[in-house]
Each structure stands twice: as structure tokens, then as C-alpha cells.
Amino acid sequence: MSDPVTAMETLRFEGFVTVSQAGSLGMITLRGDFGSKPFGTALKKALGLDPPQKRQIAHGNNSTAAWMSPDELLIFCSWEDKATLMTALQKVIGKRHAMVIDVSDARMTFTLTGSNVREVIAKLAPVDLSPGSFEPGELRRTRFGQIAAAFWLVSQDEAKVICFRSVGDYMFKQLKAASTPGSELDIWT
Amino acid sequence: MLIFECPYCGVHAEESELSPGGEAHLKRFGPGSDDADFESYLFIRENPKGVHFERWRHSNGCGKWFHAARCTMTLEVFGTYVAQTFEPPQDLKEKITAKRPGWSWRDFS
Numbered sequence: 001m002s003d004p005v006t007a008m009e010t011l012r013f014e015g016f017v018t019v020s021q022a023g024s025l026g027m028i029t030l031r032g033d034f035g036s037k038p039f040g041t042a043l044k045k046a047l048g049l050d051p052p053q054k055r056q057i058a059h060g061n062n063s064t065a066a067w068m069s070p071d072e073l074l075i076f077c078s079w080e081d082k083a084t085l086m087t088a089l090q091k092v093i094g095k096r097h098a099m100v101i102d103v104s105d106a107r108m109t110f111t112l113t114g115s116n117v118r119e120v121i122a123k124l125a126p127v128d129l130s131p132g133s134f135e136p137g138e139l140r141r142t143r144f145g146q147i148a149a150a151f152w153l154v155s156q157d158e159a160k161v162i163c164f165r166s167v168g169d170y171m172f173k174q175l176k177a178a179s180t181p182g183s184e185l186d187i188w189t
Numbered sequence: 190m191l192i193f194e195c196p197y198c199g200v201h202a203e204e205s206e207l208s209p210g211g212e213a214h215l216k217r218f219g220p221g222s223d224d225a226d227f228e229s230y231l232f233i234r235e236n237p238k239g240v241h242f243e244r245w246r247h248s249n250g251c252g253k254w255f256h257a258a259r260c261t262m263t264l265e266v267f268g269t270y271v272a273q274t275f276e277p278p279q280d281l282k283e284k285i286t287a288k289r290p291g292w293s294w295r296d297f298s
């Protein structure tokens with residue numbers, strides 16, 4: 001079998017933060033009434049996690065689930081685990097009105113590292129990134145420049161940004177521009 | 190610049206994160222309806238100076254449609270509410286009354 005490759009595997013830029021393309025990540029979209037008790041119990045059985053609260057991220061055994069909307073979760077896992085996880089999810093969902101789809105190939109993930117990651121995101125997205133207003137544990141869907149995207153903070157100096165891979169090149173270019181050395185704002189450092 | 194709180198994901202979304210969806214609470218008249226109803230469904234809009242109700246979509250966000258009440262003159266936002274309703278919630282109507290006594294919009298006041 002061929003190895004999974006991302007569209008632009010070697011993307012990397014050393015600015016005042018480092019922008020790099022993360023490797024292949026398993027992503028599964030689950031749509032359904034996961035807030036209901038029986039559905040929640042079923043999810044716990046498959047993923048080992050309680051469905052996340054509004055805009056939050058919940059961690060399970062070998063997967064992470066992020067709240068996307070009242071009826072949508074995005075489940076992250078390793079590339080190797082996704083097939084097993086898909087099967088497990090489909091099994092516990094059974095005949096419930098729900099949808100489980102492997103969207104791993106649809107998206108690109110970027111990792112931002114450096115003490116000013118908040119600034120780079122704040123330059124591109126209409127989100128209050130001041131410490132206290134946005135903290136690790138929350139996934140925020142928004143726009144970056146002109147494209148839809150989502151991001152979360154892994155820690156105070158690491159962030160992940162996801163977007164559709166069809167606009168991955170635009171995303172990389174704007175992340176690069178926003179982290180160009182000399183363009184630091186130093187508002188939160 | 191408008192800022193609406195999305196009733197589904199709770200984000201205080203800035204206008205550029207949203208898509209406008211036109212006037213709220215329109216009743217659809219389709220094939221078989223009489224001409225006057227069909228015309229009003231397609232073309233007749235309120236266009237008020239003051240209190241107005243609209244549909245918006247959190248397109249660069251959770252993707253949900255919702256309703257918003259705002260003032261077209263001052264851009265003051267009175268509130269937002271879910272899409273699954275035929276009329277604004279009572280507490281929102283009362284809030285608008287406190288700020289704009291005597292307001293009316295179609296059959297609402």
C-alpha cells in the first residue's frame with residue numbers, strides 16, 4: 001500500500017514564529033445529536049471520552065473530539081487508527097440518525113510554534129486572542145483572511161490551524177506573511 | 190461593524206465571520222399561491238428606519254442560521270435568537286420596547 005502524503009509535505013517557514021505543515025492526521029466528522037444521553041453513552045464506548053462542551057476539546061484514549069457545532073464533532077486520531085475508529089463509531093451509532101465520514105484528506109494542518117503565536121493568529125482572524133479570552137482547550141472556527149479555518153492552542157507557544165487543503169497554499173502564504181520577522185507587535189509578550 | 194452573539198456556538202462573531210440572509214420571518218408562497226402573496230414573498234420587504242429583524246448565518250464558524258434584531262439607524266444590536274421559531278422571543282421584544290417604546294415591525298410590537 002502507498003504511504004499517505006500531504007499536498008505540500010515540506011512546507012516550513014522560520015519567522016518570528018515557526019510555521020510548519022503537520023504530518024498526516026486522521027480526522028473524522030461525526031454529525032448527529034451527540035448531546036443526547038444515549039448518543040453520548042455510545043460515543044464514550046467507542047472513543048473513551050464524554051462529548052465535549054460547546055467549543056471545547058475532549059481527550060479520549062487514542063482520539064480527541066472537538067465541538068464544531070451543536071450537531072457536529074471533529075474527531076482527531078493518528079492516521080493508523082482512523083479505520084478502526086470509523087468502524088467502532090459506526091458500530092455504536094447503529095441505526096441512529098447520524099453520519100460518520102473520514103475527512104482526513106480534505107484538510108491541511110499547520111503547526112505554529114513560538115512565543116508570539118497568539119499575534120500571528122490575531123493578525124489574520126477576527127478573534128480576541130488576548131490571554132484569558134482564548135486559552136488551550138477551546139477550538140475556534142473562524143476565518144483566516146478570506147478562508148474558513150479553525151484553530152486551537154496546544155500550549156501558550158504552540159497553535160494548530162486547520163483549513164481545506166484546496167486553500168492550503170493561500171493559508172501557508174498568509175501565515176508566512178503574518179510571521180515575517182520585523183512585523184512583531186509584541187502586545188502580549 | 191456589527192457584532193452578533195451566535196445563539197448556537199456562543200461566539201461573539203464579528204460581521205466578517207457572518208453572511209447576511211435578508212429579512213427574517215418570511216412566509217414562503219410557492220406554486221399555486223395567488224399572485225399577490227407570491228409577489229409579497231418575493232419582493233415586498235420592510236426596509237424600516239429603526240427596529241429590524243434579519244437572518245444571518247455563522248458561515249465562517251459553526252455554520253448555523255440564526256435571527257438577529259437590530260436598529261438600522263444606529264446599528265445597535267438588540268439580540269439574537271435561534272432559527273427554529275416563527276417570531277422573536279418575548280424577552281427580546283420586551284428589551285426592544287424598553288429601548289424603542291412604541292416600536293412595531295410587521296405584526297410584532
Ligand SMILES: [Zn+2]
Binds near residue numbers: 199200250251252253
Ligand atoms: Zn455559531
